Each structure stands twice: as structure tokens, then as C-alpha cells.
Amino acid sequence: MQTIQANLTYPKPWAGLVIGNEAVARAMIESGTRVITTYPGSPTPEIARTLDLVAPDHRDFYFEYSTNEKVALEVAAGAALNGHLSTVFFKSVGLNVASDSLIQLSMMELIGGLVVILGDDPGANSSQNEQDNRIWARMSYIPMVEPGTPTEAYHMYKEAAALASAQRGPVFLRLTTHVCHAREVVHFAALSGGGPDWTPRFDVGNGPYWPIAAEVFPLKRKALKKLQAVSDLAERSPLNEILAPHGSAPVGGKRLGVVSAGIPAYSVLENIDQAGAPVDLLKLGITYPLPRQKLLAFLEAHDEVVILEELERVVEGEVKALAFDHGVTCRIHARPDWDQVMGEFDPVRSYRLLSGIWPEAFAPRDFAEPSREVVPRPPQMCPGCGHRSAFHAVKKAIESDTITVADIGCHSLGSSPPYNLGEVLLSMGHSVSTGAGLAVKNDSRRVVAFLGDSTLFHAALPGIINAIIYNHDVTLVLLDNGTTAMTGHQARHGAGEVGGKIPIVGLLEALGVQKILDVDAYNQRKLIGYVQEANAHEGFAVVIARHPCMLKFTRESRKRRPDLKLPKITVSPDQAADAMPAMEQFGCPTFQRTDDDLVGVSEDLCIGCGSCIMTAAPGTLELQRPAPPSAPPEGPEGGDR
Amino acid sequence: MSVFNVYLTGVGGQGIGLLSGALGAAIVDAGLALRGCETHGLAQRGGVVVSHLRIGEGAFAPRVPPGQADLVVSLERLEALRGTVSNLRRGGRVIYYDAEYQPIAVRMGEARYPKADDIEAEVARKGGTVERVFDEGLSDPRMQNVALLGRVAALGAIDRITPERLEKAISASVPASLVDRNLEVYRRALGA
Numbered sequence: 001m002q003t004i005q006a007n008l009t010y011p012k013p014w015a016g017l018v019i020g021n022e023a024v025a026r027a028m029i030e031s032g033t034r035v036i037t038t039y040p041g042s043p044t045p046e047i048a049r050t051l052d053l054v055a056p057d058h059r060d061f062y063f064e065y066s067t068n069e070k071v072a073l074e075v076a077a078g079a080a081l082n083g084h085l086s087t088v089f090f091k092s093v094g095l096n097v098a099s100d101s102l103i104q105l106s107m108m109e110l111i112g113g114l115v116v117i118l119g120d121d122p123g124a125n126s127s128q129n130e131q132d133n134r135i136w137a138r139m140s141y142i143p144m145v146e147p148g149t150p151t152e153a154y155h156m157y158k159e160a161a162a163l164a165s166a167q168r169g170p171v172f173l174r175l176t177t178h179v180c181h182a183r184e185v186v187h188f189a190a191l192s193g194g195g196p197d198w199t200p201r202f203d204v205g206n207g208p209y210w211p212i213a214a215e216v217f218p219l220k221r222k223a224l225k226k227l228q229a230v231s232d233l234a235e236r237s238p239l240n241e242i243l244a245p246h247g248s249a250p251v252g253g254k255r256l257g258v259v260s261a262g263i264p265a266y267s268v269l270e271n272i273d274q275a276g277a278p279v280d281l282l283k284l285g286i287t288y289p290l291p292r293q294k295l296l297a298f299l300e301a302h303d304e305v306v307i308l309e310e311l312e313r314v315v316e317g318e319v320k321a322l323a324f325d326h327g328v329t330c331r332i333h334a335r336p337d338w339d340q341v342m343g344e345f346d347p348v349r350s351y352r353l354l355s356g357i358w359p360e361a362f363a364p365r366d367f368a369e370p371s372r373e374v375v376p377r378p379p380q381m382c383p384g385c386g387h388r389s390a391f392h393a394v395k396k397a398i399e400s401d402t403i404t405v406a407d408i409g410c411h412s413l414g415s416s417p418p419y420n421l422g423e424v425l426l427s428m429g430h431s432v433s434t435g436a437g438l439a440v441k442n443d444s445r446r447v448v449a450f451l452g453d454s455t456l457f458h459a460a461l462p463g464i465i466n467a468i469i470y471n472h473d474v475t476l477v478l479l480d481n482g483t484t485a486m487t488g489h490q491a492r493h494g495a496g497e498v499g500g501k502i503p504i505v506g507l508l509e510a511l512g513v514q515k516i517l518d519v520d521a522y523n524q525r526k527l528i529g530y531v532q533e534a535n536a537h538e539g540f541a542v543v544i545a546r547h548p549c550m551l552k553f554t555r556e557s558r559k560r561r562p563d564l565k566l567p568k569i570t571v572s573p574d575q576a577a578d579a580m581p582a583m584e585q586f587g588c589p590t591f592q593r594t595d596d597d598l599v600g601v602s603e604d605l606c607i608g609c610g611s612c613i614m615t616a617a618p619g620t621l622e623l624q625r626p627a628p629p630s631a632p633p634e635g636p637e638g639g640d641r
Numbered sequence: 642m643s644v645f646n647v648y649l650t651g652v653g654g655q656g657i658g659l660l661s662g663a664l665g666a667a668i669v670d671a672g673l674a675l676r677g678c679e680t681h682g683l684a685q686r687g688g689v690v691v692s693h694l695r696i697g698e699g700a701f702a703p704r705v706p707p708g709q710a711d712l713v714v715s716l717e718r719l720e721a722l723r724g725t726v727s728n729l730r731r732g733g734r735v736i737y738y739d740a741e742y743q744p745i746a747v748r749m750g751e752a753r754y755p756k757a758d759d760i761e762a763e764v765a766r767k768g769g770t771v772e773r774v775f776d777e778g779l780s781d782p783r784m785q786n787v788a789l790l791g792r793v794a795a796l797g798a799i800d801r802i803t804p805e806r807l808e809k810a811i812s813a814s815v816p817a818s819l820v821d822r823n824l825e826v827y828r829r830a831l832g833a
Contacts, residue, residue: 001669017665019679125680149676149703182703183661183677185669263702270701273642348706368708368731371766374723375752377744379653379688413686417745486686562818584749589687592743593750602742604782 001185008053015187020150020179023186024089024117025050027157028061032192033087034112035079036063037072039458040487041091042126043180044119048089048490060196065484067493068428068458069094073116074101077170080110081209083201085165089117091126093427095133097459099140105170106141106226107219109206113164115157116142117173122310123344125177128408128425130342132311137172137288141223143230144172144288145239148262151186153179156285159239167226168206174287176310178263178344231289239285240294243269249278250303252360256280257302259295259319261287264310267350274351277361290318299323299330306333306357310345333357378416383590384554384609386521386547387411387479391419392586392615393524393545394448394477397531402446403438407431407460409452410486410549411479418587422450429459436463436472446535447473453480453504457493461511464540468512471539475531478542479521480504481549489552508542515541522547524614547611554607565626567608571599578617586615642699646709647799649692650724651716652742653681656786659814660716661692663790664802666810668696671801678703687742689720696799712798716785717742722755725763725771734798735764735771738789740782772796776830784826787811791830804831 002016009029018026025047028036038048051063062079066072069090076088090098095118105114121127137144145160147153157173164171211219234240248255256277260268261284272279282298284290299305299319307316316334323332335341335353345353348367355362381388391414398404406415406422407430415422426434435449451460456478467474484490494502508516515537517530527545534541558564569590571579579599583591588611594600613621647664651657661677668675678693693705710728713735715721721737729735739757746752757773764771776788790811794804808827815823 001666017669017675178678178680178703181679181681183665183679184675266701266703270699273699273701346704346706347702348708370707370726371763372726374726375719375744375746375754377652377687377689377719377723379686380745382654382686410686418749587745587748589742589745589748591748592741593748593754597750604740605742 004050005053008050011191013188013190015185017183017185018150019046019181019183020153020175021046022050023150023154024157026188027154028087030189030191031158031161032085032194033161034061034084034196035076035086036061037066037076037088039066039069039072039090039094040484040490041094041119042487043121043177044089044091044117045487049488065490065498069097070101073098077101077105077110077114080112080114081202082112084112085161086112087115087117090119092118092120092131092133093127093129095136103140104211106223107211108209109168110170111168111201111206113161113168114170115160115164115173116170117175119180120174120176122176128427130311132314133174134287134314135312141227142170142172143286144174145285146174146262146287147179148266149179150182150184154186156239169226176262227289234286234289234291235293237286240291241283243281243283245269245273246276247278248280251278254303255301256358256361257282257298257305258308259284259298259305259315260308264308264345264350267345267347268308270347271351271354271362275362279361290315292322295319295322296326299328302330304331304333306354308345308350308353311341313341379413380589381410381413382551383588383605384550384607384611386481386545387414388586388588389521389524389547389611390477390479390527390545391421393527394421394531395419397528398448398535399446402448405431405435405447405449407451407455409455411450411452414450418585429455429463432460432467432474432476433463435474436467439473448475448477450477450479453478453482454484454492465511467540473538474540475534476542477531478544480544480546483549483552485549485552489549504544513540513542518544518546520547521545522611550607550609567623567625568603568606569601569608569612570622570624571601572620572622575617575620578620582612582616582621586612588612642697644695644697644699645711645800646705647694647712647714648705648710648724648728649694649714650720651690652720653687653690655716656783657690657692657716660786660790661694663807663810663814664694666813667802667806668694670806670810673801674698676700676703714789714793716740716789719755722760722763725760729767729769731767733767733769735760735769736789736792736796736798737773738785739773739775740785776826779826784823787823787826788830791827795831
């Protein structure tokens with residue numbers, strides 16, 4: 001069995017066990033996609049990780065981590081205007097950021113073609129909502145294809161790329177979390193051959209590219225005409241297929257059919273297979289525009305049809321309208337309750353739904369319910385995380401009625417116990433401006449906003465400039481770990497891994513921030529003082545709590561020196577009770593409660609960073625150096641600047 | 642069509658990737674149909690990480706449905722309990738490495754960390770069997786996954802996943818410089 005690591009750019013056909021995201025990356029290589037951009041976000045970051053397997057000087061494609069999703073989309077669209085087949089990918093909510101430019105794209109002749117890959121997240125596995133981006137396809141007139149497995153993701157990317165090139169426009173490939181992370185053997189084809197042609201082919205004669213006021217209408221007309229052509233294609237496409245693993249036959253005198261797409265379609269297939277039911281499934285691969293004639297024929301061939309989709313009632317609404325317009329007598333069932341527009345449809349949930357509607361085809365079954373509660377295990381900051389040190393200090397520094405505003409990143413975890421800091425969360429980079437609103441005409445309660453360094457560059461700068469201009473009375477605690485940690489340590493802009501460094505202090509000074517305090521987050525005493533000082537300052541102030549991501553740093557150190565022995569923290573036996581704050585308030589996972597309700601240390605977890613020492617009484621916690629002595633993992637930029 | 646569902650679970654950072662990667666490769670090597678999925682919510686960061694392996698032509702959806710795992714393999718005690726409660730089928734089997742990583746509620750004194758008895762009681766209630774794995778001589782906790790794989794192979798917990806087949810998959814899954822150390826742990830677990 002071959003691996004994607006060894007075979008991503010292998011020119012001949014091969015097969016391997018891969019996840020959906022890896023299959024999509026190979027599809028890009030096979031399709032000759034030339035310009036690829038992203039801003040990292042779950043569930044798609046493994047596409048980037050896979051593309052990064054190709055060394056930059058061996059790439060037949062250009063790939064960048066852009067500052068945010070809108071920038072990424074614009075770079076990809078610009079390249080498509082120049083004639084290069086391009087692709088941008090990001091998380092579901094990334095589309096909100098990108099939307100301001102995206103909404104124009106169907107009116108443009110993108111002569112190279114553009115595939116926009118969405119990592120939608122039904123079930124909100126890693127997102128702040130579970131928005132249904134199928135609706136965006138309808139608003140932007142952009143065709144959409146939806147795979148349900150890694151194999152389909154691979155084939156449908158190639159279909160989407162071919163369609164985008166032929167249409168000279170954008171096409172959505174809508175992945176969902178468990179398509180991105182599903183794993184199976186995928187059979188890949190040969191590379192298409194031919195090196196890149198980087199000739200810039202932008203020609204305004206292909207346009208116009210200028211949609212303002214009355215100029216909009218000829219362009220919109222063109223977009224709608226293109227959509228009609230895709231609609232005709234959807235009628236013929238094998239991506240919209242009827243499956244019947246147990247054949248078609250009436251059940252209780254009724255011919256039954258299901259319409260579904262993506263993973264829910266596979267849940268239904270599993271149900272049909274297990275029940276041995278002669279029910280037809282119309283599995284939609286192109287979900288915008290829908291194949292109206294094919295759907296109509298399916299309705300007319302059945303007495304009853306269930307529309308089973310995840311999230312919004314998108315297909316349901318359009319199919320019901322179609323049936324109404326054509327006076328179809330087929331009875332159309334759909335999800336009965338509002339709570340069914342939430343979450344994913346695994347085979348148990350889809351079976352329950354089908355069995356509730358057609359017990360004669362799907363005999364009622366008892367599904368086991370969990371018998372007891374189990375202590376939850378929420379995600380947490382890693383041992384050595386500078387954010388933990390920062391939250392611990394901020395907690396000590398602020399009043400109990402201070403309003404704290406969270407943002408997106410590893411530091412979102414500050415909202416959980418034992419810190420409970422970050423009480424409101426909207427989106428990437430919102431914290432300063434939401435905090436500004438909370439501070440308006442508010443003379444009694446302080447406002448503290450948190451922000452990460454990647455998010456600073458992503459979307460926070462306009463809010464910061466606004467806070468400076470109006471001198472909003474907010475303390476920004478900027479948690480700088482030098483990387484995009486949450487999604488897997490992608491290079492962060494300005495950190496020096498790509499391009500030059502952008503000094504954050506210099507940037508804030510240049511923007512006109514009056515008060516900037518900068519400290520290593522491990523330095524508790526100084527950080528507490530700085531937060532208090534910033535809170536005493538009238539107007540916008542910034543405290544930078546800085547420490548390199550220790551997960552990244554420790555991993556890299558171990559890679560360089562596999563035999564690396566780290567120091568370990570020890571609890572002084574006669575002062576074990578004094579160590580309690582380190583476990584209960586500082587909350588490093590290294591500290592584990594012993595059977596005697598004392599503080600123990602997990603040697604598996606401790607990285608010997610010493611960040612806890614200042615959080616307990618002096619002499620309680622000490623670092624035990626390994627023998628033979630080895631340097632503690634000083635951060636690459638450790639210590640105060 | 643039949644399906645054999647394997648539910649792998651543990652804590653972020655414990656090396657569940659190697660566990661599912663090696664098992665997946667061995668399953669494919671044995672000529673079995675495989676559909677799987679990783680689930681790890683907000684990246685990993687010490688949260689629960691689950692990997693689903695579904696063997697057989699009857700597996701269409703990528704995740705093991707609740708209460709339908711024939712085999713639960715866990716790298717950690719609390720997660721063994723959670724996996725048993727949520728996903729073990731009646732009469733299924735649990736194999737877990739007895740590592741302890743307390744969640745915050747336990748560290749703050751608000752909840753109790755489970756004992757081996759809790760898992761046994763829950764497995765017994767479902768009419769299943771359980772095996773606890775622990776290697777006293779393990780020098781590096783990052784090899785707990787390999788010790789666990791040794792027991793999975795030794796018990797023949799997955800049809801056609803023989804010790805030899807799994808050893809080959811492990812060798813191909815770990816960096817070349819670490820193969821010997823990992824195989825030493827694996828073989829010790831095989832004979833345990």
C-alpha cells in the first residue's frame with residue numbers, strides 16, 4: 001500500500017489509504033491546478049499540510065497561506081483572471097470573510113477557472129456555528145458539487161476543476177468535516193502532464209470586469225446564462241445517480257425513494273442495506289443547480305419520497321416547489337422537527353427518521369442509549385502554553401466584574417475552567433471592536449479583550465485602528481505565540497517563517513497606540529502589574545503576553561534530538577498542600593490529583609518549562625534537571641525583551 | 642452485508658494516529674474493505690480523539706454509530722469508559738492501555754476519575770469482555786500505542802489481523818530510526 005507522503009506527485013496511477021483532504025490535494029496535482037491559496041481552518045488544514053509535502057522549488061504550482069480568507073480568495077481569483085486554474089480552500093465560516101469579493105465572481109470571466117473548496121461543519125465539530133453554505137451557492141450563482149467520501153472528493157474536485165475551466169468561472173466543492181477526515185483506499189490516476197505555463201493572459205476584452213450600477217445587469221445576465229448551462233449538465237451528469245442496492249420494488253404497495261447527498265446519502269445507503277429494503281436513493285452530487293427534470297422523474301416514479309438532508313431545508317424547499325409547479329402527486333416527506341435542522345445524520349439518526357416514516361420498510365429497532373454519565377474532557381491548553389500563564393495572571397489582575405471578550409484560536413480555551421476568561425465570542429478578530437461597544441458610556445466596568453497573533457493579522461487590524469481613533473477604553477491582551485497554533489502550526493504572517501518579520505510592537509506604535517506593554521507570559525508578577533497598569537490607563541491599551549508555542553517548540557526539539565531528556569517539575573513533599581493553586585488555579589494538565597487529594601505530577605506530560613513555579617508559594621515547586629544535564633527548552637525568543 | 646466496527650479512542654497527543662494508521666494499513670493489507678474517519682473537534686489539545694475503522698462491504702458511513710462497536714481500543718482509562726458507554730455493542734470487546742490523564746474537573750476536585758472496576762462493571766453490563774494493558778518497563782509513554790497494538794494482535798481481536806501483518810504495518814508507520822525500539826515494545830506485548 002502506497003502513502004500520500006511518498007506519492008503525492010507520482011506521475012503514474014497508484015492507490016493508497018488516505019483521508020479526504022489528502023485525496024483532494026492529489027486531485028489538484030493531477031488537474032494541473034496552478035495557484036492555490038488558503039487561510040488555515042478546520043476541517044481543511046490537512047489539504048495544506050499535504051501540499052506542503054512538495055518542496056517549494058519542486059512545485060508546478062504556487063501555494064500560499066494568505067492573511068485571511070478574503071485575501072486568499074482574491075489572490076486565487078486574480079490568478080484565474082490571468083488564465084491559471086486556481087483553487088482556494090478554507091473553513092465554513094471563512095466564506096463569510098471571503099464573501100465580499102466572492103459574490104461578484106459569477107459575473108466575471110475567470111478564464112483559468114476557480115474552485116472554491118468549503119470545509120462545512122454540520123455538527124459544529126470545530127466551528128462557532130454550523131452554517132449551511134449551500135445557501136451561498138444560491139446567493140452567488142456559483143455551481144456546487146458535494147462528495148460524501150474521499151474517493152468522491154477526489155473525483156469531484158477534478159469534475160469541479162474541469163467545469164470551472166470550461167465555464168471560465170467559479171465552482172464550489174463543498175466538503176464536510178467527516179468527508180475531509182474520512183479515510184479509505186482511493187485509486188488515483190496519472191498526472192495530466194505538461195508543465196506550467198505562467199503567461200499572464202489577463203485581457204479586459206474578456207470582460208467587462210467592472211460591475212457597478214447599471215453595468216451589473218449584463219454581467220448578471222451572463223452569470224444566470226452560465227448557470228442554465230450547468231443546470232443542463234446536472235441533468236446528464238452521472239454525479240446525480242439513482243442507487244438501489246436491494247433493487248426497486250413496492251413496499252406495502254408503495255414505491256419508495258429517498259433524495260439525499262454527501263454523508264447523509266451514505267447513512268441512508270447503510271440503512272437500505274441493513275434493512276434489505278428495495279428503496280431507491282437519488283444521490284445528488286451536483287447540489288446547485290439541482291437537476292430539475294431528473295428530480296421530477298424520480299418523484300413521478302415513486303409514491304412517496306423522503307428528502308434527507310443535513311442542516312437547512314434547501315433541497316426540500318426546491319423539490320417541494322418543483323412538485324407543486326408540476327402537480328406531482330408523490331407524497332414528499334422531510335424532517336419533521338425544527339431540531340432536525342441541527343447536527344449530522346449518522347446511520348442511527350437516519351434510520352430512526354426513515355423507520356418513523358416507513359416502518360414497513362425500515363422495521364423499528366432499539367438503539368442503545370448511553371447508560372451513564374462520564375466526566376467530560378474538554379480540550380485544554382498544552383503543558384507549557386504561554387496562554388495559560390497569561391490567563392492565570394489576568395485573572396489575578398482584574399476586578400470580578402470586568403467584562404472579558406474572547407477571540408478565535410488556542411486562547412479561546414481561556415473561556416473554560418479554571419480561568420473562565422472570555423465571556424463573549426463572535427468571530428475571528430472581533431474582540432477589540434465588540435469590547436469597544438461594551439466600553440461605550442461604561443464608566444463602571446472594565447473591558448478586557450483577548451486576541452491571538454495570527455488573528456491580529458487576519459481581521460483584527462481594522463477594529464484596532466477604530467479603537468485607536470475613538471480611544472475606546474479597552475485593554476487588549478494580545479497573546480503572541482508566534483504561530484497559527486490551533487490548526488496545526490501553519491506559518492503566521494509577520495513571524496518570519498514566510499516573508500520578513502513584522503514587529504508587532506512597531507506596528508502598534510505606528511498605528512498610534514499610546515500604551516503598549518510587552519512581557520514574556522511566564523513572568524507572572526510583571527504581567528499582573530502590566531494588566532493593572534493598562535486597565536488604569538484611560539483609553540485603548542495593549543498588553544502583549546508573549547511566549548512561543550511550546551507544543552511546536554517541544555516537537556521540533558524532539559525531532560532534532562530524539563533522545564532529548566527534559567527537566568521535570570517536582571512537588572516538595574512537605575509543602576504538597578501549598579502546591580494546590582498550581583493544580584486548581586493555574587491548571588496545567590501536568591498536575592494530577594493523587595488518591596490522597598494531594599498534588600501529583602504526570603511525568604508523561606511535564607515538559608519542564610517551569611511556567612508553574614511562580615504560581616505557588618516559593619520553594620513548593622522545583623525543576624529537577626535530568627542526568628546527564630540537558631538544557632531546558634528555552635523558547636527561541638524566551639525572556640523579556 | 643456485515644461490518645466489523647473498531648472504535649479507537651484516547652487523549653490528544655497520545656499517538657492515536659499511529660494506532661489507526663497501522664491498523665488501517667494492516668486491514669487493507671489483509672484484503673479487507675475499510676472505511677474510517679478521524680474525529681478530533683477543536684484540533685487536539687488534550688481533548689478526546691477518536692478514530693473509526695469500519696471493516697467490511699456493509700460499511701457506508703464513515704463513523705462507527707453509537708452502540709455498534711464490536712471492539713473498543715483505548716489509550717487511556719477514562720476514555721475506555723467513555724468509549725464503552727457510548728459505542729460498545731452488546732457482547733463487544735474492550736482493550737485499553739491503563740494510562741491516566743485527568744480532565745480538568747478531576748484536577749479541580751469536582752469529579753472522580755474512574756477506576757478499572759468502573760470499566761469492568763460497564764463492560765459486564767453489556768455482556769462484553771475487557772482486557773487491561775500496562776507495560777511496567779515502558780521507557781517512553783509515546784510507545785503505549787504500540788504496546789496496545791501488541792495485545793490487539795495477540796488476542797486476535799480483529800479477524801485476519803495477525804501479529805506478523807501488524808508488525809509489518811508498524812514498521813512502515815514509524816520513523817526508520819524508531820522501528821527497533823517500537824518493535825521491542827510490540828513483541829513484549831505480544832508475549833505478555
